[in-house]
Amino acid sequence: xxxxxxxxxxxxxxxxxxxxxxxxxxxxxxxxxxxxxxxxxxxxxxxxxxxxxxxxxxxxxxxxxxxxxxxxxxxxxxxxxxxxxxxxxxxxxxxxxxxxxxxxxxxxxxxxxxxxxxxxxxxxxxxxxxxxxxxxxxxxxxxxxxxxxxxxxxxxxxxxxxxxxxxxxxxxxxxxxxxxxxxxxxxxxxxxxxxxxxxxxxxxxxxxxxxxxxxxxxxxxxxxxxxxxxxxxxxxxxxxxxxxxxxxxxxxxxxxxxxxxxxxxxxxxxxxxxxxxxxxxxxxxxxxxxxxxxxxxxxxxxxxxxxxxxxxxxxxxxxxxxxxxxxxxxxxxxxxxxxxxxxxxxxxxxxxxxxxxxxxxxxxxxxxxxxxxxxxxxxxxxxxxxxxxxxxxxxxxxxxxxxxxxxxxxxxxxxxxxxxxxxxxxxxxxxxxxxxxxxxxxxxxxxxxx
Amino acid sequence: xxxxxxxxxxxxxxxxxxxxxxxxxxxxxxxxxxxxxxxxxxxxxxxxxxxxxxxxxxxxxxxxxxxxxxxxxxxxxxxxxxxxxxxxxxxxxxxxxxxxxxxxxxxxxxxxxxxxxxxxxxxxxxxxxx
Numbered sequence: 001x002x003x004x005x006x007x008x009x010x011x012x013x014x015x016x017x018x019x020x021x022x023x024x025x026x027x028x029x030x031x032x033x034x035x036x037x038x039x040x041x042x043x044x045x046x047x048x049x050x051x052x053x054x055x056x057x058x059x060x061x062x063x064x065x066x067x068x069x070x071x072x073x074x075x076x077x078x079x080x081x082x083x084x085x086x087x088x089x090x091x092x093x094x095x096x097x098x099x100x101x102x103x104x105x106x107x108x109x110x111x112x113x114x115x116x117x118x119x120x121x122x123x124x125x126x127x128x129x130x131x132x133x134x135x136x137x138x139x140x141x142x143x144x145x146x147x148x149x150x151x152x153x154x155x156x157x158x159x160x161x162x163x164x165x166x167x168x169x170x171x172x173x174x175x176x177x178x179x180x181x182x183x184x185x186x187x188x189x190x191x192x193x194x195x196x197x198x199x200x201x202x203x204x205x206x207x208x209x210x211x212x213x214x215x216x217x218x219x220x221x222x223x224x225x226x227x228x229x230x231x232x233x234x235x236x237x238x239x240x241x242x243x244x245x246x247x248x249x250x251x252x253x254x255x256x257x258x259x260x261x262x263x264x265x266x267x268x269x270x271x272x273x274x275x276x277x278x279x280x281x282x283x284x285x286x287x288x289x290x291x292x293x294x295x296x297x298x299x300x301x302x303x304x305x306x307x308x309x310x311x312x313x314x315x316x317x318x319x320x321x322x323x324x325x326x327x328x329x330x331x332x333x334x335x336x337x338x339x340x341x342x343x344x345x346x347x348x349x350x351x352x353x354x355x356x357x358x359x360x361x362x363x364x365x366x367x368x369x370x371x372x373x374x375x376x377x378x379x380x381x382x383x384x385x386x387x388x389x390x391x392x393x394x395x396x397x398x399x400x401x402x403x404x405x406x407x408x409x410x411x412x413x414x415x416x417x418x419x420x421x422x423x424x425x426x427x428x429x430x431x432x433x434x435x436x437x438x439x440x441x442x443x444x445x446x447x448x449x450x
Numbered sequence: 451x452x453x454x455x456x457x458x459x460x461x462x463x464x465x466x467x468x469x470x471x472x473x474x475x476x477x478x479x480x481x482x483x484x485x486x487x488x489x490x491x492x493x494x495x496x497x498x499x500x501x502x503x504x505x506x507x508x509x510x511x512x513x514x515x516x517x518x519x520x521x522x523x524x525x526x527x528x529x530x531x532x533x534x535x536x537x538x539x540x541x542x543x544x545x546x547x548x549x550x551x552x553x554x555x556x557x558x559x560x561x562x563x564x565x566x567x568x569x570x571x572x573x574x575x576x577x578x579x580x
Contacts, residue, residue, distance in 0.1 A: 202464060423502070
């Protein structure tokens with residue numbers, strides 16, 4: 001047996017192909033499922049924060065990403081991000097998953113196809129994150145077109161720059177699980193989307209309150225759970241680095257949560273539940289670029305420090321004219337920027353990174369800054385052009401009156417909390433289409449109004 | 451005194467409250483109701499089951515006012531709740547025989563929206579406290 005194994009190993013060594021490792025494959029399978037769960041979790045985090053008349057539309061913006069971005073990623077997005085290419089974009093070798101098979105690839109000891117799926121779950125949630133900036137007003141069709149094209153034109157190139165052999169990765173910037181690729185990218189795109197689509201009709205004049213804070217906490221909890229796969233899986237092996245990333249994913253949000261609740265208490269006298277849920281997300285975002293490069297005490301420090309800029313960014317944003325409705329930038333953009341910069345401060349060769357500012361190598365901070373600024377600039381510009389192009393073809397938002405009625409009924413023909421009273425079953429085979437203009441029904445049989 | 455009952459669209463409530471407060475109408479009760487005012491049925495589909503929703507969500511606002519406030523209350527609601535489409539709602543103005551304020555035992559005009567606009571701010575403060 002031993003002789004045979006070493007013969008196989010020798011044969012593989014000659015061919016230069018890595019071997020499939022059972023443990024690594026098992027962990028990446030698990031991680032892929034964990035990261036996939038983050039998108040439904042995000043749906044509920046966002047869904048609880050909107051008004052009840054828009055709950056289904058908000059959930060659907062995330063759930064639809066599972067479909068649209070999942071398909072786009074498999075057909076072309078993966079290739080543009082990870083196929084051999086130049087410093088700026090991947091090639092077309094993996095389009096339609098050609099050559100993406102069950103043998104282990106250059107990424108590690110697991111099937112190449114599994115790596116495609118793991119990365120696909122990242123693309124899905126990144127697109128879904130942007131929806132938080134345009135909820136309660138954007139039309140569904142243009143949104144779907146936007147996230148499909150955005151995945152190809154914005155996400156895939158930036159993923160290539162950092163992870164796919166592009167120039168930011170070559171430069172030595174550290175982004176363990178996607179601080180720049182996922183969070184700064186989505187955060188900047190969200191601000192641009194909020195500006196191009198415009199504010200909700202009564203924004204700044206009437207309060208738009210969360211309709212179900214319990215969903216917000218449920219979503220935050222499930223995001224945390226899924227994030228163990230997001231960060232832990234990004235080690236791409238079942239090894240010590242995965243354990244470090246996993247533990248840091250536990251510690252950083254814990255520190256953010258404590259600091260956030262203290263900030264809430266000192267500012268307003270009460271620790272809030274929406275604040276706690278937001279803190280968890282901010283902590284998770286901030287440790288994402290650092291997870292496998294910093295020690296556990298550094299992770300606590302990163303989480304604690306990251307609470308401050310995001311906390312005050314949310315306070316500032318909610319008093320501003322910018323209707324980034326669910327604070328995608330304050331949570332993901334700010335958290336991602338702070339996390340990536342602090343990675344440059346706290347990274348440690350002893351824990352698997354390259355030494356940062358605190359460990360005698362101040363140059364890393366500058367590299368990290370470029371690693372944030374370039375994706376942010378590209379994401380902002382490309383998102384702006386993409387949305388403006390879609391707006392030339394079709395309006396991005398519904399009429400104000402339909403916005404008032406609520407997008408669940410107008411866009412989806414369903415209610416999140418239908419009571420069913422007064423519903424009359426339509427027995428015709430053809431779906432009934434509502435008339436374009438309301439038709440008054442004179443002499444309608446009188447009904448008792450409850 | 452009059453009891454004014456208004457049935458309005460849920461999405462108009464914010465504008466109606468704003469208009470009422472601007473008109474110094476501070477005491478009111480709001481409830482969620484369902485009803486039908488002759489508007490188009492709303493069609494919904496759940497897994498192939500198509501239904502017409504004959505009852506629509508509405509908001510019912512009840513306001514007890516003294517005579518000088520009746521007209522401005524009605525005008526405030528009319529101007530803020532109107533979209534021009536069927537389904538904007540109704541306003542009913544009813545005579546009231548007797549009103550008591552439970553906290554103080556005041557009766558009738560004393561117990562509803564203040565008659566002297568100068569007292570509005572003070573009384574609004576008292577109403578919030580009680």
